Amino acid sequence: MIKQLTYFLILAGWGMCSAGSADPVAVEINKKEQQMQVIMKTSIGDIYMELYEEEAPKTVANFLGYVKKGHYSDTIFHRVIDGFMIQGGGFTADMQQKPASDTVENEAANGLKNTLGTVAMARTMDPHSASAQFFINVNDNTFLNYPGQDGWGYCVFAKVVEGMEVVTRMKGVATGNAGPHQNVPREAIVIESIDIVNE
Incomplete structure (x- = not known):
């Protein structure tokens, strides 16, 4: 219309x-x-993401807060599972967790689905514990959708609009263990920066 x-x-x-x-x-x-977009520059290529400000306003605001503080610079994708998702934004290349203070209310009931190429917030068992870490779905993960297995699901707040070939490369890298962490890329995939393209 x-x-x-x-x-x-x-x-x-x-x-x-x-x-x-x-x-x-x-x-x-x-x-x-026009939707707001950010560009994520990584060590293996750039990814453009469109943000769902209307559907997930609190989550987008929280994410942009971390973007503007430069939190994501020099973090990595520390968990990569082909056929599932790639997760990043919380650890440095030496697997030191980066402090993240602000958490956000779970907005997974916004109607958005965890489909291929969408971006959602990572969290613990606490449904409202999402802070800075996010993941990109590399499959249609319907079991993550609201209400999910815990009555909450995982909040989608963005989607990849350019650079899915980079995501495809990421999901196929060799992984292993790093201390207590599993599915860690053997060669670090570094998030060099995330910046706002348009506001």
Whole structure:
């Protein structure tokens, strides 16, 4: 409906305005259609993620808080399970956990599903314990959806819109144990930075 309205307004503007001018109402509607995106620069390539601000406002705000503080710089994807997900944002390359203080209310009941390419918050058994760590689904993980096995599920707050080939490379790397941690890539996949593309 919004796209049809935008098309109508553009045609109306073209008929009423001189060549080369743009209808201001149509431009405003197009702006509203744009979702906020971030770029995650990693040691093996870049990944663009679109954030679901409307569906998961608290989760997106929490994630952006960590982005703006530079929390994700030099963290790694420390848990990689092909056919399931890749998890990162909480440990450095030497497997030291990075402090994360802010947690967020679980918004998994937002209607979004843990499908291939979506991004969700990692957490403990406490449904409201998600802080900085997130994971990218590399499969359709329906058992993670609300209400899940614990009555809560895992909150999806973003999706990969560019760079799925990088995600595909990540999920296929060799993994092993690092102390008490399992499924750790043998060669670190480093998150160099996460930055906002548009606001």
